[in-house]
Amino acid sequence: MTQQGGPERSVHELYRDDPERADALAWGRRGVLKGAALAAMGTALGGTIPFARQMPAGLLPAALAQGQGGPQFLEMEGKARLILQGERPLNAETPEHLLDDDVTPADKFFIRNNGSVPEAVADPRTWKITIDGEVNTPIELTLGDLERRFELVTRRLQMECGGNGRSGFSPQAAGNQWGNGAISCAEWTGVRLRDVLRAAGAKDSAKFTGHHGADSHLSAQGPAISRGMRIEKAMDEDTIIAIRMNGAPIPQMHGAPTRLMVPGWPGSLSQKWFTRIELRASPHSGRGMGGTSYRVPVRPIVPGSRNNGADFADLESMPVRCVLTSHAHGARLPTGTRALDLRGQAWAGDLTVSAVHVSVDFGATWQAMTVNPPPNRHAWQRWTGRVALPSDGYFEVWYRATDSNGRMQPHVAANWNPQGYGANPISRAAILVG
Ligand SMILES: Nc1nc2c(c(=O)[nH]1)N[C@H]1C(S)=C(S)[C@@H](COP(=O)(O)O)O[C@H]1N2
């Protein structure tokens, strides 16, 4: 590929330095990759592109779309090599191919902090939580009381950051540039929040909750985050005050000794180092409420425009998404590989996933995968399937899920908003055969 009037550069260099220009040069006006450009692209990708004719115009190949340098990794005892998003506060996402377990182990559990991680307490059983506000009898309970007085339940519950998928937004939205890995599905043991709220005598005037934790914000005084939700979600049988994760005490990083677990809704509601819940007649006003925080446009706004979020609505049930866990993005497979046995997880907030489809020809044809039912409500669902490949070369596995209301993941992140919530576009993984 030659730049008019300039020195010749390899397509790889050009993709690294100026991806948009490289793409324009490769695709040209007609949007069909051919001749020398096709060969150059193949060289950069490491193989020929058997389905090049199907590649949409202007598509930046997934293998090159990662940007410069590649990710930085977390190095921490008790943690897998997560993708580091930031150190202060500490945030790290799980690479998709590490999300293969049906029950996410502690070491592979993503990390999302808005402030500093508190010191561990000496005797967890004396940790107290307060239930107050619109209740007949404000109460204070130790973890010991919780275990003695209420029924313990164990459920597999998915918990996903409200900003998961944010890196899909264009123009870029503010915040951690999560891929698809700010998701977990661990096995949680605890008591139902509703049992505890009833014990305090929730009044009819209690319409909303406000959640509080022990961590403080890094930049300013005050709490790291304090969100709340409609009372209906608090009364859902799967919303629990958790005291164990995967049968063990909750790790300090993930909210020890107790956290809320509000599955299917933005992870920010699942208060770590949980100390207090207030019932309220009006929506909570803590850090992370109102404006453009965890809120999405009701009517789409111009991408990149300024907006104070006054007409936005709280993001509640998270949108449908799936991850591919059998093959890492960029995986190289032996010459002659003619089938891929694919596997992953899929989830859809409060809904279930009814289908997962995969394409290996840039979306020209899609094949239905097998999707298992969830082991319990609010658990993610395993999907599996086999796709055939016609030859060696560069392929992209495109994968997309459909929820039980028939809604599919869109081709590109939709409903842009300044803080980047709710992006769930179709994902692509680059696979090289030979
Ligand atoms: N106390 C407290 N709770 C919190 C947070 C926090 O910063 N402080 N972060 C929230 C957000 S935004 C998410 S996505 C989840 C992440 O939980 P994890 O770090 O265990 O993965 O915790 C939520 N609960």
Ligand SMILES: [Mo]
């Ligand atoms: Mo989050």
